[in-house]
Amino acid sequence: MKHILYIIGFLLPLTVFSQQEKVLTISDTTLVNRWAYLESNWSYKKGDNINWSDPKFDDSSWTTISSKNLNKPNNKIIGGDNEIVWFRKLIKTDSTFNNPIVLNVYQVGASEIYLDGKLVQTLGKVSSIPEEIETIISWKIVFHLPLEKNKEHLLAIRFVNSQRKYPKYYINDGHIYIKATSIHNILTTDPRLVTPIKETRNYYNNLYIVFGIVLFMFVLFLFLYIFFKREKINGYFALTSLLYSCFLGAILLEYKTNFYEFKYDFIIGILNVLYPLSVLYCIYKIFNKSIGYFYWGITAIGILFIFSGFLVSSVYTGPIFGVIILFEFLRISSLSFKSDKIGALIFLLTGVLNLIFWVIATLHRLGYIDLPQLIYYVPFSYILLPLSIAIYLGYFFGNRSQSLRLNLERVQKLSKEKESILSEQKDTLEQQVKERTSELNQSLEELKATQSQLIQSEKMASLGELTAGIAHEIQNPLNFVNNFSEVSNELVDEMNEELDKGDLEEVKAISLDIKQNLEKINHHGKRADDIVKGMLQHSRSSSGTKEPTDINVLADEYLRLAYHGLRAKDKSFNAELITDFDENMGKVNIVPQDMGRVILNLITNAFYAVNEKANSDIEGYKPTVKITSKRTPHLGGVGGGSQSVQISISDNGNGIPKEIVEKIFQPFFTTKPTGQGTGLGLSMSYDIVTKGHGGKLIVETSENKGTTFIIELPNSTDN
Known part of the structure; x- marks a missing residue:
């Protein structure tokens, strides 16, 4: 219904104006609460002449139109781009009109509005020179039209269309609408009054x-x-x-x-x-x-x-x-x-x-x-x-929050129901925890005792490896002691016989022989004493005190002892022993007992590896174990000034499979048959080298070609 009233209200002034003659007369009721389009009986002409704004100018030869859009009657544009068009219309107010009139020119272009030959409003800039034209969309602009009562006025409009490059087709091309209303409609706050x-x-x-x-x-x-x-x-x-x-x-x-x-x-x-x-x-x-x-x-x-x-x-x-x-x-x-x-x-x-x-x-x-x-x-x-x-x-x-809230309520309900159960179970669990803790403490003590026994067993195992070698080594000086003591005994008898004869020269010669024999007996006795001391030093616990040690001598001694020990167990075993010691090595700060265990363990493992491969009856295979020592630039040194000591123990055995290389330093890991290894040898050796001496224990292996263990020790002492 509201829309129908709007349409009727809109059509009413159009009907009034359509009945007017060439002169538009505006009465007091014409513009009540509305805008009215001035669309009837306009004269227009293309071209530009300022005299066309003069009321005395005769426009009878001009074309007459009645159109809401003055520049587009019958949906065809009169004035195209850069083309000036003039529009003229006679207008007056009767004696009943008491409110000033305002106009709104809704255009997409530029225009000048004249009243009785006088310019009353400029909207943009009209010019015959295209570059000087300034177009404006003036739908928001209203201005006063000073009309006198009962006086006929000439309203003239000079208009040029919008100048633009894009878009080619524009909805408001050629638009110019002339609307009039009273000043009352502009100033009123009446919500029922709606203007464009x-x-x-x-x-x-x-x-x-x-x-x-x-x-x-x-x-x-x-x-x-x-x-x-x-x-x-x-x-x-x-x-x-x-x-x-x-x-x-x-x-x-x-x-x-x-x-x-x-x-x-x-x-x-x-x-x-x-x-x-x-x-x-x-x-x-x-x-x-x-x-x-x-x-x-x-x-x-x-x-x-x-x-x-x-x-x-x-x-x-x-x-x-x-x-x-x-x-x-x-x-x-x-x-x-x-x-x-x-x-x-x-x-x-x-x-x-x-x-x-x-x-x-x-x-x-x-x-x-x-x-x-x-x-x-x-x-x-x-x-x-x-x-x-x-x-x-x-x-x-x-909805999801509601679902979560309901779930939370259900959880809370279940929590209350099970709270009492949890309370009862808490006491039971605490008692069980105490009992289990006691059992775990007992198991831990037993584990520590077992671990100590295993470590001692490992030490004794390495001592056992040395026993046969030591027996072989100590037999040689004992044989010399026995032989020279027997010869010396015979020489004493000979010397007594010569004394009886009175041949003092011969007695002196024999006494010199006896002295040489005693010196040899003393030398080989000390040799046996050194071997025994070495055995005792290896068997007792380490003091952890580092001392300058000739590592070449240490490595050579343990190589021979390990080899003779294995030969004592297995007469068929044989291997080529190669040593390549740096003669300028000097002494290094180490714990002799601990580093001796490391070298012995690595040499024993090398002998075990070559022996296993030798038992495979590989044609042309010759078991070889090589031990070398040398000084190298230490990786942590600045400017190459710091050196480290390297001892390498190599074998040409079967090598270590790739899948277990990363495990060999783990405690209790062993590839030897049950009863032949504790799995602590390499683990203890790794700890002695890395933690005890701040060094590195590196393994390099290739399957079917052999393995090399490298001991790198930093911070060497003076030679």
């Missing part, structure tokens, strides 16, 4: 409201995404709100200027594509739909519409693209009805309402229907789809 300017102002006021709402949604969902990164839909919707706020901001910026600028129209066209696409993307994500041909096809259409902005204004393409988006919006919502009824209903309802609105808006833009009040609702139609997404997300997260 106020309509547009209301539109932009509503647009500001929507802009504020969208910015709020952007900030809200951006922070929701920041705090809950797993909910990516919040991030998608925050981006959508940002694009939408940019779209509205561009419209508001365009509103601020009176001049048409293509950059605003083009930016609005871009955002008019990106924003609906992002809305559609959110719908795809909400309903877990894959991005397919439909979405990419619509995206391609959107890109085409963006570039069409050079040809057609986004005012045309925007609603059309919006309708396409809405169809896909409705299609996705319909397909998702079974899986998410609430979400589908929300989006279907808002989508249908929006579709209806934009179909009507498109028909209005194309001129098939005339609903000027439609402009009021455009800002709210913009926000309908984003608002529906916000409502759905609110419903979704609210």
